[in-house]
Amino acid sequence: MKQVALIGSPNSGKSLLFNRITGLNQKVANFPGITVDMASGHSQSHADWRFIDFPGVYSLTALSGEEQAAIAGFTTLLERGELDLVVAIVDATRLDKGLGFALQALSLCQRHNVPMLIAANMIDVLERHNLTLDCDGLGGALAVPVIPLSARSGSGLDLLNSAVEKLLETGQPPAQASVADLIGGDEQGHWRAQQLAEQYGPKGDLLVVSQTRIDSWFLHSWFGGALFFAIMYLFFQSIFTWAAPAMDAVESAIGWLAERVTPLFPEGLAQDFVHDALFGGIGAFLVFVPQIFVLTVVVGILEDSGYLARAAVICHRPLRFFGLTGKSFIPMLSGVACAIPGIYAARTIESPLRRRLTYMAIPLMPCSARLPVYALLIAAFIPAQSALGGLFGWQGLAMFGIYLFGIVTALMVTALVSRSDSQANQDLPFVLEMPPYRLPSWRPLLRGAWERSALFVTKAGQIIFIVTVIIWLLGYFPNYGSSLADSWLGQIGRFIEPVFAPIGLDWQYGVALITSFLAREVFVGTLGALYGIAAQGDEFVGLADRVAASGLSLGSGVALLILFAIALQCVSTLAVLRRESGSWNLPIKLFIAYGLLAYALAWLAFQMTTLFSG
Amino acid sequence: MTLWQLPAGSSATIAALDEKLDSRYRQRIRELGFSVGATVRCILQPGLGAPRQYAINNSVYSLDRQVADAIVCKAQP
Numbered sequence: 047m048k049q050v051a052l053i054g055s056p057n058s059g060k061s062l063l064f065n066r067i068t069g070l071n072q073k074v075a076n077f078p079g080i081t082v083d084m085a086s087g088h089s090q091s092h093a094d095w096r097f098i099d100f101p102g103v104y105s106l107t108a109l110s111g112e113e114q115a116a117i118a119g120f121t122t123l124l125e126r127g128e129l130d131l132v133v134a135i136v137d138a139t140r141l142d143k144g145l146g147f148a149l150q151a152l153s154l155c156q157r158h159n160v161p162m163l164i165a166a167n168m169i170d171v172l173e174r175h176n177l178t179l180d181c182d183g184l185g186g187a188l189a190v191p192v193i194p195l196s197a198r199s200g201s202g203l204d205l206l207n208s209a210v211e212k213l214l215e216t217g218q219p220p221a222q223a224s225v226a227d228l229i230g231g232d233e234q235g236h237w238r239a240q241q242l243a244e245q246y247g248p249k250g251d252l253l254v255v256s257q258t259r260i261d262s263w264f265l266h267s268w269f270g271g272a273l274f275f276a277i278m279y280l281f282f283q284s285i286f287t288w289a290a291p292a293m294d295a296v297e298s299a300i301g302w303l304a305e306r307v308t309p310l311f312p313e314g315l316a317q318d319f320v321h322d323a324l325f326g327g328i329g330a331f332l333v334f335v336p337q338i339f340v341l342t343v344v345v346g347i348l349e350d351s352g353y354l355a356r357a358a359v360i361c362h363r364p365l366r367f368f369g370l371t372g373k374s375f376i377p378m379l380s381g382v383a384c385a386i387p388g389i390y391a392a393r394t395i396e397s398p399l400r401r402r403l404t405y406m407a408i409p410l411m412p413c414s415a416r417l418p419v420y421a422l423l424i425a426a427f428i429p430a431q432s433a434l435g436g437l438f439g440w441q442g443l444a445m446f447g448i449y450l451f452g453i454v455t456a457l458m459v460t461a462l463v464s465r466s467d468s469q470a471n472q473d474l475p476f477v478l479e480m481p482p483y484r485l486p487s488w489r490p491l492l493r494g495a496w497e498r499s500a501l502f503v504t505k506a507g508q509i510i511f512i513v514t515v516i517i518w519l520l521g522y523f524p525n526y527g528s529s530l531a532d533s534w535l536g537q538i539g540r541f542i543e544p545v546f547a548p549i550g551l552d553w554q555y556g557v558a559l560i561t562s563f564l565a566r567e568v569f570v571g572t573l574g575a576l577y578g579i580a581a582q583g584d585e586f587v588g589l590a591d592r593v594a595a596s597g598l599s600l601g602s603g604v605a606l607l608i609l610f611a612i613a614l615q616c617v618s619t620l621a622v623l624r625r626e627s628g629s630w631n632l633p634i635k636l637f638i639a640y641g642l643l644a645y646a647l648a649w650l651a652f653q654m655t656t657l658f659s660g
Numbered sequence: 661m662t663l664w665q666l667p668a669g670s671s672a673t674i675a676a677l678d679e680k681l682d683s684r685y686r687q688r689i690r691e692l693g694f695s696v697g698a699t700v701r702c703i704l705q706p707g708l709g710a711p712r713q714y715a716i717n718n719s720v721y722s723l724d725r726q727v728a729d730a731i732v733c734k735a736q737p
Binding site: 104140142251253258261266360363478 | 681682684690691693695698706707708716717719720721722723727
């Protein structure tokens, strides 16, 4: 087995090349620092080549968490002699930036007698602008092969494979006389990189000019801000309004299937289980898969286009007011899909204080696990009226409102905490590389959305299945579903009912809430199973209709929304927070604090809504 | 003058990096190309105190006031 390291500066296309070579689906995006962990996989063309994708770094001097991990991982493998080849990827359109680190890596490879080659990525962009890169000249000056390729289109991959094969066979280390000759006496090599880029790289600033032209709109003082809000509004609308037809189709399909499959089982226990637990419980949460898919695609479009870095710039100054930095924006937006990648993405924030504040904000971001609960409650209370041919609707607006509530709460928390810290006004420098604008790559985007949806179904589905079966069994026995209130679950529910009575929730919602502490979306499955038992024998009805008919008051609905918006009901998030922050201190404090805050605000909202709605 | 004072569309040569900026950040902006003698161009100045855009060769970076004020430069004619 031969081990090959893929290294390079942030946003040079390492992960895209890694995916091309291995056929895997490592997350890629068009902004610096998306890869925060190492990934490995075998080459599709040579099963005995194992490629390791390292997070991007600007130099061998680490500044942020993901850089430390990447540099430590790379140097350790080199020192142990576990690398057979190093492939340094440089962005051919911005050669000086990538070459600085490539030169440092080359000196390390020389020291450890490991061969290296340079992959000049994004050669297709140069060709499109009639620009060229002198690969032979650069390769000659560095005495290493320089391979032009495009990880995006796949062109040049054959050349890369041949070069890798040759170097792995010969094991020939870089033939430089000395590191000092190579980098011209400058220990960082960046000055030398600039000279080499000027000599062999593309001439002129055509790419900067075209990028600036678009930036003058997206970063315009007023227009840029308005555009930002418009994009964010469309983002939240898309999750509800655009996914609605697919959600309706899934719900109808589940209902259709339930009506045909249930009679195939013998009447009694088996038929009740299939109808209530399987179609009622599991089916209720499958309805929300199209929303997860749409959400992932829209986040992916924003990431791929290069707009996220602009959004970070626009948000930097407002976020400073709340103790955060523009760099907090990307982890927080990732948190809208799922808190876990958001927490990992926060590694790119160099300041420990800002990173900690970002950790505090992420669990309050409206993640996709909250989506089924929000969608269920909104569908039960808000009329499904829409305008402009279904592009905008009240339900979408309500979704925007509850999402905004989570975001505002997160900002309030970080503002309060940062103001109580004497160091809060220091340690805020902001330096961010602006990636070029690109059209999204649809294939990896759709594949990523498909895999995320599949993960939602398989991972959350397992927990939901187990919880649903337990809830159904507890609700069905000992009286075989004749009375849910007198079942074992009814007895447990009445025991915990006093906790939820002040916010107008009966024992059934109390049980669903308790189970949701495993994972938020379990709430939907539990309610589905509970209402399935209660409405035994009825034909299959959508869960939102059952919630609407359950007598849940508007005040309790609002209280439930607030509870879910704030409480930290996610075991996985707590575990990842512990790993990234280095102790249980932060996750435990957040779990307790957000739980108490959620309950207090839910109670307040219930009282006020009840007062005003009479 | 500092880089923050450089008008949009103008170029300058970097003369020094002020030590008031933490050494780690000085190191990072040097790695990005903001080293003494390099030519930098201010390409965009969004309003409301937002970070400004600077081009070094074919790369564009966004720097906030704290960083750009720590880069001493000499305007090019």
